[in-house]
Amino acid sequence: GAGVSxxxxxxVTEKGKDVELRCDPISGHTALYWYRQRLGQGLEFLIYFQGxxxxxxxxxxxxxxxxxxTGESVSTLTIQRTQQEDSAVYLCAxxxxxxxxxxxxxxxxxxxx
Amino acid sequence: SQQGEEDPQALSIQEGENATMNCSYKTSINNLQWYxxxxxxxxxxxxxIRSNEREKHSGRLRVTLDTSKKSSSLLITASRAxxxxxxxxxxxxxxxxxxxxxxxxxxxxx
Numbered sequence: 151g152a153g154v155s156x157x158x159x160x161x162v163t164e165k166g167k168d169v170e171l172r173c174d175p176i177s178g179h180t181a182l183y184w185y186r187q188r189l190g191q192g193l194e195f196l197i198y199f200q201g202x203x204x205x206x207x208x209x210x211x212x213x214x215x216x217x218x219x220t221g222e223s224v225s226t227l228t229i230q231r232t233q234q235e236d237s238a239v240y241l242c243a244x245x246x247x248x249x250x251x252x253x254x255x256x257x258x259x260x261x262x263x
Numbered sequence: 264s265q266q267g268e269e270d271p272q273a274l275s276i277q278e279g280e281n282a283t284m285n286c287s288y289k290t291s292i293n294n295l296q297w298y299x300x301x302x303x304x305x306x307x308x309x310x311x312i313r314s315n316e317r318e319k320h321s322g323r324l325r326v327t328l329d330t331s332k333k334s335s336s337l338l339i340t341a342s343r344a345x346x347x348x349x350x351x352x353x354x355x356x357x358x359x360x361x362x363x364x365x366x367x368x369x370x371x372x373x
Binding site for chain 1: 293294304305306307308311313345351352355359360361362363364365366
């Protein structure tokens, strides 16, 4: 159906609060990626899900970050006790396999005050 | 360190001119992809080139890949104001973990 969707599109929160970001991948895509992009920077890999395999969490910057995905559907990225340095655009992408094109969602712009 | 690095960091050209951006990477790859990003939001996929390919075309876009030099170039011909965006290359390093460069910011002046 439609492309990758993410919600919310913008989130403003206070330092110390928890936030949850959502990604709806393209139906049937087994691979799902989360990236972080700070202003004027490239994309930082955060986490990768492939089907029912254990996710690769090697890009998560601290234990305040976690992500879940149920099967091949929605994924949520949770940031606990947010800090100002967490402010960035969080991008989700899905693909039909790891060697194929990644399709990106519009991103969630997170601002931590 | 980054797997892909784009060059130049910023490029400003007149409408109708060609724009060339380069990407260098460090390890062997299965494929390399080019993306465009407008206004710091979602990325749009442009072209995927596999390691056994040397050149691909898509409309006004031409991508080359030189695996011996670990480099790729993206050429946009007859540029338009609407091509103004940031362009990123992404390489897989023979894993599922694509690494993106910091991008080239292209500005096309009308």
